[in-house]
Amino acid sequence: MKIANIDALEAFHKDKYSFCLYKFMPNLKTDVAVIGAGPAGSTTARVITEHGFDVILIEKDEFPGMTNVCAGGTLRSVIKEAGLSSDIIEKVTQAERHYFPWGENEIKVELITVYRHVFDRCLAEKAVEKGAKMLTKTQIRDVSVKNDGVQMFSGENTIDSKLVVFADGPNTLAYRRFGIGFKPELDKTFVSLTCEIQWENNPLNHCEFHYGNHIVPWGYGWVFPKRNTVNVGVGCIYSKLSSNLIDSMNYMLNNYPLTGEKFKDMKILQRSSALIPAAPAKRIFGERMLVVGDAAGMVDPVTGGGIMHAVNGGKLAGKICAMSLEAEDFSPKFLSQYQDMWHKTIDHQWIYNKFLASNVFLYLSRFDRNAYPKLAEVTREGIGKVLRHRKQ
Numbered sequence: 001m002k003i004a005n006i007d008a009l010e011a012f013h014k015d016k017y018s019f020c021l022y023k024f025m026p027n028l029k030t031d032v033a034v035i036g037a038g039p040a041g042s043t044t045a046r047v048i049t050e051h052g053f054d055v056i057l058i059e060k061d062e063f064p065g066m067t068n069v070c071a072g073g074t075l076r077s078v079i080k081e082a083g084l085s086s087d088i089i090e091k092v093t094q095a096e097r098h099y100f101p102w103g104e105n106e107i108k109v110e111l112i113t114v115y116r117h118v119f120d121r122c123l124a125e126k127a128v129e130k131g132a133k134m135l136t137k138t139q140i141r142d143v144s145v146k147n148d149g150v151q152m153f154s155g156e157n158t159i160d161s162k163l164v165v166f167a168d169g170p171n172t173l174a175y176r177r178f179g180i181g182f183k184p185e186l187d188k189t190f191v192s193l194t195c196e197i198q199w200e201n202n203p204l205n206h207c208e209f210h211y212g213n214h215i216v217p218w219g220y221g222w223v224f225p226k227r228n229t230v231n232v233g234v235g236c237i238y239s240k241l242s243s244n245l246i247d248s249m250n251y252m253l254n255n256y257p258l259t260g261e262k263f264k265d266m267k268i269l270q271r272s273s274a275l276i277p278a279a280p281a282k283r284i285f286g287e288r289m290l291v292v293g294d295a296a297g298m299v300d301p302v303t304g305g306g307i308m309h310a311v312n313g314g315k316l317a318g319k320i321c322a323m324s325l326e327a328e329d330f331s332p333k334f335l336s337q338y339q340d341m342w343h344k345t346i347d348h349q350w351i352y353n354k355f356l357a358s359n360v361f362l363y364l365s366r367f368d369r370n371a372y373p374k375l376a377e378v379t380r381e382g383i384g385k386v387l388r389h390r391k392q
């Protein structure tokens with residue numbers, strides 16, 4: 001690790017919970033720079049350090065997860081496999097309730113919910129515990145690739161590395177600067193709104209999914225409970241957004257019979273909005289660079305869920321970085337292994353098959369206003385189960 005000011009670095013490590021290696025170290029050098037300390041970036045950084053290489057994890061916010069917009073639903077295995085304490089679990093829900101225009105369907109399945117400002121921070125701390133250096137309050141504004149390395153620029157810092165990993169979410173610099181990673185297009189991007197509603201010790205023990213044109217034409221409304229709050233949200237593919245999404249949110253909160261009664265007088269603690277990729281990226285590697293997580297379109301294009309895929313993508317990206325550093329080969333040819341290996345994963349196959357299905361149903365939506373709910377039912381339950389269910 002070649003860092004300009006070692007004293008400052010040691011001071012940083014004495015307090016592993018203060019993410020503050022910055023400002024006074026304008027020129028930094030490392031093996032790998034990871035841009036973005038979400039689930040994808042922190043996992044990538046952790047795996048690289050586990051292989052014995054230097055990594056700097058760069059986050060624009062004061063701490064990871066601080067401004068992340070998410071309902072926070074995932075699988076318990078994600079927490080367990082990342083080595084995080086189950087104390088960070090807000091709620092364990094026992095079922096998904098799907099409210100289709102043609103009726104209700106309950107699927108018994110365990111989900112857990114987390115606050116992203118807690119989950120992301122814990123994941124980043126794991127990477128720091130293993131040896132990653134964390135640079136917070138640093139937004140990378142430009143990246144350039146030279147013959148002997150990569151250079152990143154924020155307002156105050158320059159970071160030189162052998163490799164860069166873009167884990168900077170849907171609006172990734174990788175696409176804007178190099179044309180790789182997730183390309184935001186109107187029919188391949190969800191726009192979403194969420195509200196975190198105060199509800200102390202709420203009794204909800206299931207996650208809800210509400211479908212139909214009265215909510216949004218292509219997407220759904222959701223209710224994901226935590227211990228003392230409930231996340232209510234709506235998401236719709238951009239190209240199908242016929243009215244203001246705020247109207248859909250207000251409908252969920254005030255007038256929709258299945259949720260309005262519950263929420264209309266409750267206190268809203270936070271409102272936020274964000275984009276969700278709805279298509280896998282065509283290319284997720286380049287010279288001296290990899291793209292991972294939302295930045296690579298590693299998101300379920302029907303549900304918009306991406307935490308687990310970001311973590312799994314991060315594990316692979318970290319491994320490939322280590323292989324590239326060991327071989328001292330940073331060429332696109334070598335790094336193309338990352339895409340080949342990702343394409344063989346269950347995550348990618350799941351995402352890709354759902355992407356193909358969503359294209360078919362998107363076409364059918366010209367004739368069928370319930371095309372999205374049908375897509376959601378078919379891809380959640382499988383066509384066989386859906387047909388059996390309909391016959392009953």
Ligand SMILES: Cc1cc2nc3c(=O)[nH]c(=O)nc-3n(C[C@H](O)[C@H](O)[C@H](O)COP(=O)(O)OP(=O)(O)OC[C@H]3O[C@@H](n4cnc5c(N)ncnc54)[C@H](O)[C@@H]3O)c2cc1C
Nearest residue numbers: 036038039040060070071072073140169293294305306307
């Ligand atoms: C409303 C909504 C609800 C969702 N609900 C769920 C859910 O319940 N379950 C689920 O599995 N998924 C959900 N998702 C999707 C999930 O949030 C993402 O798939 C997941 O966060 C992807 O992780 P990531 O690490 O790739 O990106 P992100 O979590 O977006 O992390 C990117 C990080 O990079 C930082 N960053 C960005 N640009 C820069 C820069 N230039 N320099 C430095 N740092 C930068 C950001 O601050 C951020 O910390 C939801 C998404 C939305 C929008």
